[in-house]
Amino acid sequence: MSSALLPYIDFLRPSIPLGQQQLPPIPQTQGDIAACFALAIALGFWYCKPWDLPDPYRHVYFEKPQLKNGGGHGRAAETRNIAKKLEETNKDLVIFWGSQSGTAEEFANRLARECYSRFGLNSMSADLSDYDAESLSDIPESKITLFLLSTYGEGDPSDNAASFYRYLQHKPSHSLANMQYAAFGLGNSSYQYYNRVVDVVATAIDAMGARALMPVTKADDVDGNTEEQFLAWKESILRLLQNKLDLAEREPIYEPKLQVKEDESLDVIDLHSGEPVSRDDNKTSSAVVSAPVSDARELFQNSSRNCVHLDVDLSAHPTISYKTGDHIAVWPENPAEEVDILLGQLGLHDRRNIPIGIKSLDPTMKIPVPTPTSTEFLFKHYLEISAAVSTDTLASLLQFAPSPSVRSFLGQYVKNRQAYIQLAEENHLTLGRLLRMAAIKGGLPEDGAWANIPLSFVVEVLGALRPRLYSISSSSMLAPRKPAITALVVEKPLLSRPAEFIPGLASTHLHKVSLSSRSEPSSSLHVAIRKSKFRPPITTKDIIMIGAGTGIAPFRAFLLERARLHAMSRPVGRTILFFGCRDPQEDYIYKEELEQAVANLPGAEIVTAFSRTQYPGKVGRGYVQDAVAARGEELSMMIAQQEARVYVCGRAAMSREVAAVLKDALKANVDLGIENHTEWWTSWRRMGGFSEDVWG
Ligand SMILES: Cc1cc2nc3c(=O)[nH]c(=O)nc-3n(C[C@H](O)[C@H](O)[C@H](O)COP(=O)(O)O)c2cc1C
Structure with missing residues (x-):
């Protein structure tokens, strides 16, 4: 700072008690006035500290041009009134889901697809948090409402169902006399509050006048039977709808709800290449960030198994904090082998890096992944490609079967679910592996046999890759910027070949990152902090x-x-x-x-x-x-x-x-x-x- 300005700064210091202060000299010459002016600007600059303020245009440097007009991760719910949405989109059935780890959401999407493909019934799957709870009262009597709700935490609703749940608990005065509904709960009887959410919701909406079309059905995940119980419920719901709405069953047809198109005009720099987009816009989860792993080590000794400890460094994200007892959500990556198998089956090996853009063709359909991206990024980072294939998906693959022998190979398992479950369990059948097995059994070349499956179908049936939650193993008092993860690296032996193992998706990713972070300091993870109720008591308590x-x-x-x-x-x-x-x-x-x-x-x-x-x-x-x-x-x-x-x-x-x-x-x-x-x-x-x- 120029020394010429110092006297003017000095007179601003209130060092002399008020009342005894001398008035500052009044500037008289043009030089004095100019100096005052310069001083005012300098002080303004100093006090505002513009170098500390966030640049309001910072986002522009990172903006992907194609996202300027709201492209990208699809948000389909423009209106928050569900009755209006049903009317605008001409849907007769709404399937609301409340889901934490994705099962109820996947079921709702599958059911909506099947209602249309088998019966031509215009249906939509709806995230409960996308609509105002009061608007359920406006749903006309001619429409049908289904609820698929999981219970989480200690008998709590999923994040996306929390505000609907709160609304119902306040005993609203709105009437649901027009509502005809059925509800399916997802829970696990190992927990004290087994399937509490679906019970609370059904009781509350009954009290508001809603009419149940059938008793509430509950799936118990204790023996891993949720899928089976859903399939049985789905069949009874479909029969009920068929009778009630007089629907004729038809040969399933796939009508895309998404459009996936290659767009070579896009630059690689424009593409989403791994950073997840959090869909949980709620108060319990922080933003998703990429954070370096500052320390990693193996915790087991003398063991063929692995358990890793990783310290995640949040220093670059001052707005994100955690408390002792919170959880950390980790976004995994699909293994390269799984990505290659699926790319190969779809004949996309050579086109894996070409930019693709995804658009919604149905206003009720959210795009489940960030766009634009490339097929490789899509498979590696954004779709749940390493999960087992459901029987619904198996049945819908028949229409794309590349030859009669492939069709008949898959068809036998569509007819015999038990045989399919055994086949899937023995062979760890992901989508890529199932397609490859069917191609080989049908005598087709291993690569490219399923090139006729539209990529939109793959995106619709697989669903988005979900984060996995870990209980944070560090104290926020001792390591406030470094939440720690403790993860057992899961490996399940393959039933058909016990020497082979099915790797756990997230824990294997953490193991990989932990190994690489020991040699490359730049290893990082995509994480978010999730608030928990599991808080230590005040320290004086035993x-x-x-x-x-x-x-x-x-x-x-x-x-x-x-x-x-x-x-x-x-x-x-x-x-x-x-x-x-x-x-x-x-x-x-x-x-x-x-x-x-x-x-x-x-x-x-x-x-x-x-x-x-x-x-x-x-x-x-x-x-x-x-x-x-x-x-x-x-x-x-x-x-x-x-x-x-x-x-x-x-x-x-x-x-x-x-x-x-x-x-x-x-x-x-x-x-x-x-x-x-x-x-x-x-x-x-x-x-x-x-x-x-x-x-x-
Ligand atoms: C951390 C955690 C807490 C859970 N808490 C409950 C519970 O309190 N009551 C219950 O019936 N099920 C509970 N479950 C079981 C889930 O409801 C069940 O796994 C369900 O299929 C998950 O569905 P979603 O993926 O749609 O969220 C819990 C599961 C987890 C992983």
Whole structure:
């Protein structure tokens, strides 16, 4: 700054008490006036700090020209009034879905497609968050409404159904007397609140006057039978609609709802090449960002299995933060082999890098992936190509069969579902692998046999690649910018060839990134932070943490955080961690740092349970629930007298067994002052006494 301006800055300093201040000299010469003017501009510039403000045109530097007019990731719902939408698009059936990990959404899309292809019934699949809940009252009596709703968290709705659910819980005064509906719930009976969402929704809409066309049907994923139960429900719904609306069944025909077109005028730089677009515009998820992996290491020792720890560095994204107990969503990549097989079958090997643009041909159809892109990027980053192929998709492939022998090969499995399930399980049949097997069985060349399948069909039937959620294993107090992931690398042996393994999609991707990040510092992941209710209690409370395998993840964070707080002379309650794994020499992950934290934290303890090895001085061979049972009396006292909080993380079945063991212990050891222990347990749980972070 020029020294000529210093006197003028000086007089602005209110160093002299008010009232005793001398008035600043009035500028008299033209030079003084010019200097004041320059000073005002300089000060304005200094105070506004424009170099700190975001450039309002920054987005333009990154804008893809073809997206300027709203192209890209399709948003089809211009109106939020569902009745209006049905009328404008001439649809007779709306299938609302509330889905967290994509199953209900996929089912809704399949059902809408089948209603049209088999019966010519104009149908739409609708994301519940795209429409105003009040507008359901305007749906005319002639239309039919279906709900496919999953239950998540602890009996909670999926993110996209949350606001509809809240609306219903406020007992709205709107009438649904015109609504004729059927509902299908997706849940898992390992969870305490089994299929609660569909029950709550059906009860609420019945109370508003809606008429159920058939009883609510619930799928139980506990034995992996959701698909079977959906197929049975779908057939009964289709028969019901056929009778009610007097529909004639026809040979299925594919009518594209999307247009996928090559566009060589686009430059590679214009293409979406892997960055996901979050579809969850909600308050529970942050934006999706690409974040480097700052540290990665293998956690298992002496094992043929792998378990990786990765620290994700969010330093470049100051607006994204996490709290201890949150989840991190990770977008995986499909393996190159799977991409190649599918490209080969569709005869697209040579055209894999040509830009493609995707457009919606039906105003109710959202484009499920970012556009423009290329076929290779589409298969690698955006479509669920590594998943098993449903029987509905199998049946719809028949119309594209390249020869009668291929058609008859696939046709036998369409007729015999059990045989197809066995074939798919034995061979890990993804779409590419199924097409390749059918081509080989039909005596066709391995590559390009299915070149007549339109790419729009592939995009419509496969659906978008979904992120996978992990419980964050770091503490936001100790590593505020570096959420950590702890992932077991999953490999399932192939039934037909047990020496071959089916790799878990996300965990294999994490393993790959973890290996490459050890040699290339630029390795990164696409991630988003997802808020969770699994929060540690206030530190003065006693805590009982129970985790098995990678279920230790959030407890590593809780324990290290409590140890640090103690080191800062904060009062910390008693801390017990129950941890179960196979063998202390193999998969006792984070052993040293956990033991060190416990050594530095008075009243803290780790109780281990090893399912495959005796461990001298410990509980002995057993599961974590056995270790909890062995300490049942003491834990009951902690719960009843010290109001200790219990936290469980791991598989839902393990959590259910832990809950049963604790209930028994409480019953045997404590007079709860209430006859009905189940009632006590439910209200204790509701008040945060028992929290779960569990999966499948
Ligand atoms: C983290 C997690 C929490 C879950 N919570 C419940 C629950 O509280 N009650 C229930 O019945 N099912 C629960 N489930 C099971 C899901 O509802 C079931 O897997 C369903 O098929 C998922 O459907 P979606 O993919 O459409 O979301 C949960 C599943 C996961 C992974």
